[in-house]
Structures are given as structure tokens and as C-alpha cells.
Amino acid sequence: MRRNASDTEGSARTITRRGLFVGGLQVSFAALLLGRMRFMQVDQGEEYRLLAEENRINLRLIPPSRGLIHDRNGVLIAGNEQNYRIVIVREDADDPEAVLRRLGKIIWLSEEDIQDALKEMKRRSAFVPVTVADRVSWEEVSEVAVNTPALPGITPEVGLSRIYPQVGDFAHVIGYVGPVSDYDLSKLEDPDPLLQIPRFQIGKSGVEVKMEYALRGSAGSREIEVNALGREMRELSRQEGQSGDDVQLTIDAKLQSYVQARMAGESAAAVVLDTKTGDILALGSAPTFDANKFVHGISSSDYKALLEDPYRPLAAKTAQGTYPPGSTFKMVTALAALEEGVIDLNETVSCWGKIKVYNRNFHCWKRGGHGKVALGKSLEQSCDVYYYEVAQRVGIDKIAEMARRLGLGIRHDLPLSAVAQGLIPNKAWKREHRSAEWVVGDSLNAGIGQGFVLTSPLQLAVMTARIATGRTVEPRLVRSINGVEQPIAEQEPLGISSSSLAAVRKGMYDVVNARRGTAGRSKITGDEFRMAGKTGTSQVRNITKAERARGVTRNEDLPWDRRDHALFVGYAPAEAPRYAVSVVVEHGGGGSKAAAPIARDIMLQTLYGGRPPLEAYPSSQRGTIRSRQEEIEDMMTLPPEEGLGGSGRA
Incomplete structure (x- = not known):
């Protein structure tokens, strides 16, 4: 059946309107995308660059050296010794439990150690390191360091730990230090960020607790560059903290x-x-x-x-x-x-x-x-x-x-x-x-x-x-x-x-x-x-x-x-x-x-x-x-x- 001229003309007008409508939608969508891209690249560009930089650079606290305690003649009665430990950062580990079990094949970890570390990670922020093993030997540290590609989030660290050379002679005077507990944190209105460091030691009794703020010192910091897996690549900057005050007692x-x-x-x-x-x-x-x-x-x-x-x-x-x-x-x-x-x-x-x-x-x-x-x-x-x-x-x-x-x-x-x-x-x-x-x-x-x-x-x-x-x-x-x-x-x-x-x-x-x-x-x-x-x-x-x-x-x-x-x-x-x-x-x-x-x-x-x-x-x-x-x-x-x-x- 042949269509007359008027029908053909009406159909053409309808197609033209639809094409203009669709074309307008496409142009509007393109304009919206271009506007959003401009907003993100120009107006919010600095913020996204900062976020990218934060993903690339991590800031870590450096615990200060705790102040020494001497007797009246200079005999050391509370000092510090080097201590090697292994820590894990939850946000850098794909599967923390799997990583810990792989670690357990390199150094000895009991099932209790693994479960304690997993519980501690749940209680802490994802970026806070959690100690998995403490007082490990240099040989164990070396083995872990060699295997770090297979252990995302795991880092060997060296720190200082308190030691009392005179053993029990000053136990009731000096007291002792111990890892920060939830009870310790609950007593503080504005906890020092240092106390978030895994197993950071604070005074628990005696002179150690009564002179805690003087002996503790203040934290330093370091910026480290990490790759896409969160592995540390290099240290970019370091600012040392302030060591705690040295105290001399009147006791002989x-x-x-x-x-x-x-x-x-x-x-x-x-x-x-x-x-x-x-x-x-x-x-x-x-x-x-x-x-x-x-x-x-x-x-x-x-x-x-x-x-x-x-x-x-x-x-x-x-x-x-x-x-x-x-x-x-x-x-x-x-x-x-x-x-x-x-x-x-x-x-x-x-x-x-x-x-x-x-x-x-x-x-x-x-x-x-x-x-x-x-x-x-x-x-x-x-x-x-x-x-x-x-x-x-x-x-x-x-x-x-x-x-x-x-x-x-x-x-x-x-x-x-x-x-x-x-x-x-x-x-x-x-x-x-x-x-x-x-x-x-x-x-x-x-x-x-x-x-x-x-x-x-x-x-x-x-x-x-x-x-x-x-x-x-x-x-x-x-x-x-x-x-x-x-x-x-x-x-x-x-x-x-x-x-x-x-x-x-x-x-x-x-x-x-x-x-x-x-x-x-x-x-x-x-x-x-x-x-x-x-x-x-x-x-x-x-x-x-x-x-x-x-x-x-x-x-x-x-x-x-x-x-x-x-x-x-x-x-x-x-x-x-x-x-x-x-x-x-x-x-x-x-x-x-x-x-x-x-x-x-x-x-x-x-x-x-x-x-x-x-x-x-x-x-x-x-x-x-x-x-x-x-x-x-x-x-x-x-x-x-x-x-x-x-x-x-x-």
C-alpha cells in the first residue's frame, strides 16, 4: 500500500524530534561527565592527591628510650635492653589469620599466640601494629625478614625493654613496668598516642609509676614509603623523640x-x-x-x-x-x-x-x-x-x-x-x-x-x-x-x-x-x-x-x-x-x-x-x-x- 505524501512528512518530523531528544540527552550526559571530571580533577584534585599520597606514605611513631634510674653513686638499677619482636598491621595483611599461620611455620607460634594476636587486632585500629612474638632471637628476625614477600603486614622490629640488673633488691622501691592494658587506658582522659604502640611499657608500681611522665619521654615519628601491598620500601624522613628523664635516687x-x-x-x-x-x-x-x-x-x-x-x-x-x-x-x-x-x-x-x-x-x-x-x-x-x-x-x-x-x-x-x-x-x-x-x-x-x-x-x-x-x-x-x-x-x-x-x-x-x-x-x-x-x-x-x-x-x-x-x-x-x-x-x-x-x-x-x-x-x-x-x-x-x-x- 502506497503512503501518501502527508503521512511521509509527518513520520519524518516525528523521527527528527526523537533524534533531537536522544541527542540532547547524550549531550547533557556528556556535559555532566565533563563537569564531574572537572570538579574531581580541578576543584577536588588536591584532596585526591593527598589521599593517594597517604596510601603511599605511612606515618609510624618511634617510642622513646625510657629514662634510666641510678642509685646515689651512679649504679644502674633500672635500664633498657634491646628487644626484637614481630608485629602485624591488619590493614596491610590480606588475610591476617592465614598470614599468622604462615608465620608460624617460620618461627614457633602456639595456637594461643595466634588467637591472642587476632583478638588484639579486632580491638585496635586497622593501622595499629600488633605484637605477635616478643623477645625473639636475631636468627628468627632474619628468617622472617627473608620471607616477608609471603607475609604481607608482617614486620620485624627492634625496640627497648626494661631490665632490672639488681633483680629483687629494688623491687619494692623501683617497682616494675608492663604492657599498657585496657584498664590503664580507661584511667586516662587524653591517652598519649604512645600508649597505642603494641606492648608499650609503662610504670605499674613504685618509682616507675609515680614518675611515669618524667621517665616515659615523648614519641618521635618516621615517614615510610610502602608499595601497593603495604610493604615498606624505604624511610622518607625521621624525627627522633625525646628520651625520658634519668633519675638518681638517694639509695645506696x-x-x-x-x-x-x-x-x-x-x-x-x-x-x-x-x-x-x-x-x-x-x-x-x-x-x-x-x-x-x-x-x-x-x-x-x-x-x-x-x-x-x-x-x-x-x-x-x-x-x-x-x-x-x-x-x-x-x-x-x-x-x-x-x-x-x-x-x-x-x-x-x-x-x-x-x-x-x-x-x-x-x-x-x-x-x-x-x-x-x-x-x-x-x-x-x-x-x-x-x-x-x-x-x-x-x-x-x-x-x-x-x-x-x-x-x-x-x-x-x-x-x-x-x-x-x-x-x-x-x-x-x-x-x-x-x-x-x-x-x-x-x-x-x-x-x-x-x-x-x-x-x-x-x-x-x-x-x-x-x-x-x-x-x-x-x-x-x-x-x-x-x-x-x-x-x-x-x-x-x-x-x-x-x-x-x-x-x-x-x-x-x-x-x-x-x-x-x-x-x-x-x-x-x-x-x-x-x-x-x-x-x-x-x-x-x-x-x-x-x-x-x-x-x-x-x-x-x-x-x-x-x-x-x-x-x-x-x-x-x-x-x-x-x-x-x-x-x-x-x-x-x-x-x-x-x-x-x-x-x-x-x-x-x-x-x-x-x-x-x-x-x-x-x-x-x-x-x-x-x-x-x-x-x-x-x-x-x-x-x-x-x-x-x-x-x-x-
Whole structure:
């Protein structure tokens, strides 16, 4: 059928319109593409170039070298050692688990190691390296480096790890470091980016944690070029960080080693102070532990053994532990009474073994009593009845005031994990904390350092130094930071009369040097280095009437944990005090038997700057002392010095 001219013309017009419409769409689409390309290449070109550069260049933090810690003579007590490790970056590994299993065929990895690494990667950002193996050998590092083409995301690294050369001697002072934990991060409002570095070590206890920011330093950085697989090709730039501050402590490492060895086999604490500066020369707590085991994570069996040890090796007994001071507190009671004028030096109190107050008997340690006792004899022979009488006269508030003046009941400012405040009670304290009124019996117990009274070995050393000098000796643990000497606290007069101090010092001298002194067997012979001191025994159990009637059970016949604590405090030389010492032996029995001999040996080691001559000991003890010296020196971490023949430190 032939189409007429009008139909043909209409059809042509329709095709032309469709063609124009389609052509318009194509032109519009092309224009849109060109506009988008211009926008991406011109307007956003800089941003995309930056993204491409970031894919090519990675920024890595460089951990700083942790500051070193030395003793007062420059002996290294906390240092750093090279440590090789293998890390993985999740975003650079195609299949992290497959990569780890290939790695496990090159170096030994347990299934637990692999699963731990996978868990850690899920918790961290994809670009954060995660440590797979730590403390690997150089041979293992070399094998991994050779096989890196088959191990995307795996990188061998070399870093620094903390090491404690003196092992346990400073464990309770320096503390230890360990890998950053989630708990550590949760305590920080603005965590340092350094803490994201795999297994980055921070202080966990002791000086390490208290001086963390000074010891840590600041991070450096490096830019590295990587290929399409994320493998490092070359280092483009490096900016070194700032090493942590070096810290010098006041402690003498050789004396510290001696103190730890001398207390071996005991659950004990000892403190040595320089009375002129307040420098802490030794701060020993026994038993101790190997701090190096905590640096990379202690095993559960080792940690369980430390926790279950009844001697509590993890406890820093010197500053953290608190104990009833027993008779070492009697100087406080005596000074309070003398300053208040409620007793004089020649007044006597009759001691027949006990005193009765409100139908209750308060007993003296000596069952038959001491007879007529004045102040000097009360200290020399440690008469309890004398101090029962004195405590009633002076009252607890004055005793507490004197105790604080002498440094008890005060949390001394030291960079240690836990510095105990102790407890010096008074009437207001009992009302607030026990909801009860103070009674006379409380004063009697406090007057002999029992009842509510609690002190630390550190506080007892401070108390002794203040009595010896009559000045406000403040303990100091940090001697210098980066070579800059730290200030020594100015020592002000205590405000105690010289006559009162002289009377108490004379009594302390007789404790050690008089024929009937309680520490007579621990005297130092020769006039140059005579020691003054005070023994103490603090009860940890109640003695019943029935037990007293049949005779108090000897400490040796009791289970270890029910025996009395043994204490001794002292200073020397008596005529020109230079050093103060305190010793507490947990459940050691009597202070004269357990604590005083240890304190005497430590004091002599301090005075002579090494092994003292046998002539410094009573002649009857020299054979035993010689054997003991050899045993102790075999246990010491640092080699001991021979005696200085009397030149001494003082």
C-alpha cells in the first residue's frame, strides 16, 4: 500500500524530534561527565592527591628510650635492653589469620599466640601494629625478614625493654613496668598516642609509676614509603623523640643489697635515713621478688606462688605496711609528758608487774615487775607500768600531738606506690570512726604503742631521726633528675626542749649500752660509733586470764602467724647522730632478739661503708659474726666492699 505524501512528512518530523531528544540527552550526559571530571580533577584534585599520597606514605611513631634510674653513686638499677619482636598491621595483611599461620611455620607460634594476636587486632585500629612474638632471637628476625614477600603486614622490629640488673633488691622501691592494658587506658582522659604502640611499657608500681611522665619521654615519628601491598620500601624522613628523664635516687645500692641479704628468711622491713639530709639510704622489704618477671607478663603459676606466700613478698612493707609500734613508741609518750610537766626526771613509779584501772589489770612484760622506776630506767628496761601511769597523766591528745610532731601519723611525700599514713588516734578520732568515747584503758594501751596506734617502718625511722637531731628531718628518695639536684627540705627545730630530748636520748643510749639494757647484746663496741636505740615488741593476739595464770606461752611455741612482731629503732653515732635505722620483723618474737641484731648489723654496714671490722662487735660474738658476714656477702647482688678500718662514713 502506497503512503501518501502527508503521512511521509509527518513520520519524518516525528523521527527528527526523537533524534533531537536522544541527542540532547547524550549531550547533557556528556556535559555532566565533563563537569564531574572537572570538579574531581580541578576543584577536588588536591584532596585526591593527598589521599593517594597517604596510601603511599605511612606515618609510624618511634617510642622513646625510657629514662634510666641510678642509685646515689651512679649504679644502674633500672635500664633498657634491646628487644626484637614481630608485629602485624591488619590493614596491610590480606588475610591476617592465614598470614599468622604462615608465620608460624617460620618461627614457633602456639595456637594461643595466634588467637591472642587476632583478638588484639579486632580491638585496635586497622593501622595499629600488633605484637605477635616478643623477645625473639636475631636468627628468627632474619628468617622472617627473608620471607616477608609471603607475609604481607608482617614486620620485624627492634625496640627497648626494661631490665632490672639488681633483680629483687629494688623491687619494692623501683617497682616494675608492663604492657599498657585496657584498664590503664580507661584511667586516662587524653591517652598519649604512645600508649597505642603494641606492648608499650609503662610504670605499674613504685618509682616507675609515680614518675611515669618524667621517665616515659615523648614519641618521635618516621615517614615510610610502602608499595601497593603495604610493604615498606624505604624511610622518607625521621624525627627522633625525646628520651625520658634519668633519675638518681638517694639509695645506696650496695647498702640496699646488704639489707636485703641480711633479712633473708624473714618477713621484715628496714629503713636507713641520713639524719643530716633526710636521704633514704636503704628501703628494704623481705622477702622480695624478681621485678623482671613482670616486664613481659608474669606466668600465672609464678604470680600465684607470690600471692599465696604467707610472708607476702609483693607487699612493700617499709612504707605501705603498718604495725603497732610497741615499746618504740615510749619515747613519744615520755616526751609528751616531759613537755607538759606532768613528770620529772627523778620521779619514780612502782612497778610490781601490773597496774589495776577500773577493775582491769594492765600487765608489764616482766611478770615480777621492775620495782621503782624513773624515766631513764623505764626506757632502758622498757617498763610498761611506768608508761601506763604517764599516759594517764598526760592524756591521749597530747600524746597524739607529740607523735605527729615526730613524723608519725603523716603520709610522707615520696614517689612510691603506697605510702601509708598510719594511725595516731585521739578522742575525736574514736568518736568519728568508732562512735564511742575515749576511755582510760585506750590511753594506757596507746602509751605503750598498742591499741589503735599504727605506724610504718618509714615513719619510725623519721621519728628516730627527729629525736636524734631535734629537727624536722624529712625523708627524700629522689636525689637528682637529669643531673639537676632536687631540693633538701629545710630542717626546722621541733620545738621540744633540749632537756627533754637529752633525757630521752640518754635512756635510748642505755637501752643498747647499759648492763641491763634490753638491746645490750646488740651493742657496738668502741666509743666512735656507739649506737642508741629502743626495742619493741607488739602483740598480735590477746592473752587470756587463764593463759596468764598458767604462764604466757612463749613465742617460739606459737604458730608463726600468732607470734609478736619484733621492732627496733636506733641512731648512731650516739654523740653526733648521722644515721637512723628502723627494723620490723613480722612475727619475729622479741625486739631484742630478732630486730635489734639486724639493725645493729645494718647500722655498722652504713657507718663503715662496707664490711665492718670484727672489733666493732662484742668479743664473744665475733666467731658467729664472721660466718654470718660471709653468708650475707654470698647472697648479695652487688659485690661488697671490705671494711674501711674505722674511717667510716660518719
